[in-house]
Amino acid sequence: MVLKANRLRKLALAPVLMLLSLASAGVLAAGGKVNQVNMSPGATEIGQSIFDLHMLIFWICVIIGALVFGVMFYSIYYHRKSRGVTPSTFHESTKVEIAWTVVPFLILIGMAVPATSTLLEIYDFDDAEMDIMVTGFQWRWKYEYLNEEGENVVFFSSLRTPQSEIRNAEAKGEHYLLEVDEPMVIPVDTKVRFLVTANDVIHSWWVPELAVKKDAIPGFINETWTRVSTEGIYRGQCAELCGKDHGFMPIVVNVVSKEDYAEWLDEKQAQAAQVSELMAQTFTLDELMERGETVYDRNCLACHGANGEGGVGTPIAGSPIATGDIDAHLEIGINGVPGTAMQAFGSQINNVEMAAVITYQRNAFGNNMGDMVQPIDVYNHKQGQGEN
Known part of the structure; x- marks a missing residue:
């Protein structure tokens, strides 16, 4: 019973x-x-x-x-x-x-x-009006506009939520862990095809309000698409457990009018042209330090600490890498350290940013090496010359 x-x-x-x-x-x-x-x-x-x-x-x-x-x-x-x-x-x-x-x-x-x-x-991918390559990295997204009008428009989108909110030093904002420094921008009423892949581990590009969710798998390209009828800001996240910072990999898509999209595209192409011009320049130490601090705060601070004290990553302050051979420092910055949390940033930041952040690390946090790395040095190192 x-x-x-x-x-x-x-x-x-x-x-x-x-x-x-x-x-x-x-x-x-x-x-x-x-x-x-x-x-x-x-x-x-x-x-x-x-x-x-x-x-x-x-x-x-x-x-x-x-x-x-x-x-x-x-x-x-x-x-x-x-x-x-x-x-x-x-x-x-x-x-x-x-x-x-x-x-x-x-x-x-x-x-x-x-x-x-x-x-x-x-699964009807035909007649797409524009294509965007979406590549997942630990822990950010790379967007590459593939159509002719989007030539040279390539950028990374990273978490913008400040560490003070993450560490509960400040109250959490309205869009906690759902805000980025560089959102994807697409025009309204346009069929956009996304080609989704990954650089390291499996990710998943998921924006619920756009009815898009597609796995990003290294070595494979998956397709999905959307056509948004309402302008606005749409937020999502990586929906695949991709590592310890999986929760820090948000997605933001700005859907704007076609006129605003054309203006944004012109601005991004102008920025790409400006980076090309900067490649040929020689910067002062102060210019490199100013730019390098910005790059460090965006890409390095979470692991290496606000004062270079370390944490998840090794300390920068007094580090034998940051105070040793410049070529070795560049090698780690560009190619990372396999088997560790130190990623290869050579494809994630441009040569100007790499030169600036390496210079910043060698002269901040009490290191005071007096060294300068110029964009051409980064380029030469990538080409295997290693000239300084």
């Missing part, structure tokens, strides 16, 4: 647990507020299609659950022993066998038709 009671209790709780799990999954998928109990259709037509499919399947499941549990509870109540009901004695019924085979088959067909239609829409 105890076993039967436990079994009935579990059956009674099953629909409640199912609804709770659906609600929690909807909140997570939508990236919505904590009191939101359903997923959001987002800002795209494909997102609306997915939402409509979700609601259709949801209500089909609700109806099936209500009918099944209704019949079950009706049978338990009206055919209980205390009413003097005598159990029927019968075995196989051809009609029942046919019914419970045909009815589920028809239900599954009814679900499969709209689901297949939506899947075909999701």
